[in-house]
Amino acid sequence: MSARRQASRNYGDLVAPLSTLFVAAALLAVIPLARGADTADKLQVATPSGGSTAILSAIASQLGYFKAVDLDVAIFDAGGGNNAVSTVVGGDAQIGVVGIRNASKPVERGQPLKLIATETTVFSQYIVVRPEILAKADTGGWTLVQRGARLRDLKIGVNDVGGSSGEFARYALAAAGLGDRAASIINLNSAFARLSALKAGRIDGLVGSPPEPEIAVAQGYGTILVDPTRDLPELGQLSSNVHIVRADYLSSHRTVVRRYLQAVDRALRLARSDPDGAKRAFYDYERHESQGNELDPVIADLAWKDIVLSFGDALATSPDQYANAQKFFKIPPSVSYQQFIDNSVIESLASGN
Numbered sequence: 001m002s003a004r005r006q007a008s009r010n011y012g013d014l015v016a017p018l019s020t021l022f023v024a025a026a027l028l029a030v031i032p033l034a035r036g037a038d039t040a041d042k043l044q045v046a047t048p049s050g051g052s053t054a055i056l057s058a059i060a061s062q063l064g065y066f067k068a069v070d071l072d073v074a075i076f077d078a079g080g081g082n083n084a085v086s087t088v089v090g091g092d093a094q095i096g097v098v099g100i101r102n103a104s105k106p107v108e109r110g111q112p113l114k115l116i117a118t119e120t121t122v123f124s125q126y127i128v129v130r131p132e133i134l135a136k137a138d139t140g141g142w143t144l145v146q147r148g149a150r151l152r153d154l155k156i157g158v159n160d161v162g163g164s165s166g167e168f169a170r171y172a173l174a175a176a177g178l179g180d181r182a183a184s185i186i187n188l189n190s191a192f193a194r195l196s197a198l199k200a201g202r203i204d205g206l207v208g209s210p211p212e213p214e215i216a217v218a219q220g221y222g223t224i225l226v227d228p229t230r231d232l233p234e235l236g237q238l239s240s241n242v243h244i245v246r247a248d249y250l251s252s253h254r255t256v257v258r259r260y261l262q263a264v265d266r267a268l269r270l271a272r273s274d275p276d277g278a279k280r281a282f283y284d285y286e287r288h289e290s291q292g293n294e295l296d297p298v299i300a301d302l303a304w305k306d307i308v309l310s311f312g313d314a315l316a317t318s319p320d321q322y323a324n325a326q327k328f329f330k331i332p333p334s335v336s337y338q339q340f341i342d343n344s345v346i347e348s349l350a351s352g353n
Contacts, residue, residue, distance in 0.1 A: 040067070040070045040072040041070065041253075041256045042073075043094050043256065044074055044075075044093040045075040045097060046085075046092070046096045047075060047077060048084050048159055053098070054075050056119055056264045056267040057073065057097065057267070058285040059267040059270065059271070059281045059282050059285070061073060062282070062284055063267070065263035065266045068263070069260075071260060071263065079190075080187070081102030081159065081163035081164070082162060084096050085098055085103055085105065085244070094249055094256075095245055095260060096244045096245075097119065097243050097244075098242065100164070101163050108332060112248065114246070114247050115242050115243070115317060116245055116261065116343075117261055117317070118240070118243075118315060118316070119240075119241045119242060119264075119268075119312075120240040120310040121237040121238060121240065121311070122238075122309060123164075123228045123232070123238060124306055124310040125207050126207070126208060126209070126227055126228070127172060127206075127207055127225045128205055128208060128225065129151075130198065130204055130222065130223075131221070133205070133223075134223060134225070139225075148172035148174070148226075151169070151183045151205070152178060153182070154183045155183070155186060155204050156169050156183050156184065156186070156203065157193070157203040158185055159187075159188070159190075161187050164240070165207040168228075169183065169185050186203070191212050194208055194212065195208075198216060198221060198222055210307050211295055211299055211300070215295075218296070218298070235328060236324050237320070238324035239322055242317070243264070245257060250342065261315065261345050262349055265315055268311060268312075268314075268315060271308055275304070278308070279300075279308070283295070316343045316350075
């Protein structure tokens with residue numbers, strides 16, 4: 001993470017606040033990803049935080065991949081992972097792009113949701129704290145036990161207390177032998193709210209995905225306490241952000257779901273073969289949807305390096321990826337691979353059928 005610390009030293013004074021960007025995004029209840037012809041099949045895609053969660057879908061939209069398969073796709077920020085999943089369960093959205101822990105909860109209660117694709121196979125959330133929390137401590141050789149211990153008595157902002165961000169905070173506490181209540185974990189379900197609260201000192205830390213850590217570090221009011229790549233190497237590859245659909249919708253609209261995943265898969269292949277081209281498409285999409293506001297280029301580059309590394313080689317979910325996710329996110333055995341995962345559409349794309 002030395003690159004982020006270097007960015008903080010060299011560019012901290014150059015990075016403009018992104019409040020306008022996040023406010024603009026939050027005000028857009030429904031963000032059109034593609035405007036196909038009137039005959040195009042329409043899809044509503046629910047996410048916890050807009051296009052910044054559905055990155056491959058944003059790329060597919062910006063480059064016309066949805067339009068090419070006759071889809072009119074709209075993505076909306078449902079205000080947290082549980083809310084996003086609820087809109088899928090309730091039928092207000094046909095697709096959800098959410099953290100796997102949120103996606104699994106309705107299945108525990110008997111709701112017939114299906115996980116049809118895994119977008120990210122690396123857990124890419126970070127725990128960021130105010131710099132004074134660490135004072136002048138040399139954290140270079142710290143274990144997760146030592147890092148988790150620093151969360152005691154802190155107020156930590158997360159996107160969803162019951163979702164993957166809240167689970168990560170609890171995981172770090174548990175590594176240090178601390179219970180869930182050793183820190184105050186509170187819902188702040190927008191990046192703007194978390195960053196603003198951290199900057200103002202209303203919270204002591206946050207759990208966030210790129211570009212939140214990069215922004216906080218570059219602007220001088222945050223430092224990374226827990227980096228999952230550095231501090232949790234035992235995680236391996238796991239299903240993290242996933243695409244879900246109701247089983248009945250998958251059955252009755254299989255060709256629509258297939259075309260959606262065809263466009264998303266095309267975006268994934270671009271991110272793998274031409275990461276710079278995918279980066280331009282994603283940030284062009286973000287700039288358009290935020291009415292011209294954009295990230296500082298240095299922060300954008302740092303964030304994209306983490307984002308592109310989080311993508312898997314394919315959208316299909318392997319048994320090992322799901323087993324690792326079950327262990328890390330504490331998904332109960334009752335939500336089995338056979339019950340929850342449906343790779344059939346992805347497999348049909350791979351086979352050309």
